[in-house]
Amino acid sequence: MTAVQALKKFRLHELKGLQSHIARHGPLPAPSTSSSGIQLPNPFLPHRNPRTGRWTPPKYSLRRQAELINKAKASNNLGLLPPGPKLSSLAADTLSEKLDASVGTSQKLAVLDEALAFPVDWVGKFEPKVAPGSELGIPLYAAKKRMFKGHKWERTRDRREAHRSMLMRDMDTRIRRYKKQHQKKKPNPLKPSRNTSTKLPF
Numbered sequence: 535m536t537a538v539q540a541l542k543k544f545r546l547h548e549l550k551g552l553q554s555h556i557a558r559h560g561p562l563p564a565p566s567t568s569s570s571g572i573q574l575p576n577p578f579l580p581h582r583n584p585r586t587g588r589w590t591p592p593k594y595s596l597r598r599q600a601e602l603i604n605k606a607k608a609s610n611n612l613g614l615l616p617p618g619p620k621l622s623s624l625a626a627d628t629l630s631e632k633l634d635a636s637v638g639t640s641q642k643l644a645v646l647d648e649a650l651a652f653p654v655d656w657v658g659k660f661e662p663k664v665a666p667g668s669e670l671g672i673p674l675y676a677a678k679k680r681m682f683k684g685h686k687w688e689r690t691r692d693r694r695e696a697h698r699s700m701l702m703r704d705m706d707t708r709i710r711r712y713k714k715q716h717q718k719k720k721p722n723p724l725k726p727s728r729n730t731s732t733k734l735p736f
């Protein structure tokens with residue numbers, strides 16, 4: 535299946551599924567005054583049922599969204615897809631400008647079929663999450679205390695070294711205390727036995 539055929543199938547499928555979406559989740563919100571296209575629910579975003587208050591997961595998984603985006607990039611038709619977590623509207627506009635500059639608008643695949651030509655106002659607001667540390671280029675480990683968990687002996691090394699230094703600091707005092715206590719308990723062979731019992735050991 536070519537890239538244009540995949541995009542055509544996607545848009546026709548969403549257009550045919552509008553009535554079933556309205557029957558299940560209720561009518562779509564009123565369009566804004568500036569909207570001039572057909573209102574369709576964004577299949578890349580979750581939707582909330584106004585009657586039950588429950589959320590429905592996105593119709594397309596992240597993997598399928600990425601596949602559609604790659605096909606839209608191949609045909610230079612990113613404007614035909616709705617915004618989603620894999621590609622926001624701002625990123626799509628920037629990427630489209632780069633593709634137009636590199637490939638050229640003359641080589642852009644012409645969309646002559648009405649299945650692809652009609653304008654669409656996708657219902658659903660996508661708010662991209664800004665990860666802390668993304669401006670530094672390290673969003674994965676920005677909010678973590680340490681990058682890697684490491685071995686257990688590495689995690690407990692500071693505590694063991696502190697305990698060892700404390701033991702070495704008081705080592706002489708403990709040795710003197712032990713010898714003094716042991717000297718008191720050690721029997722003297724020159725003194726009479728403390729055992730005064732006359733009972734024979736057998």
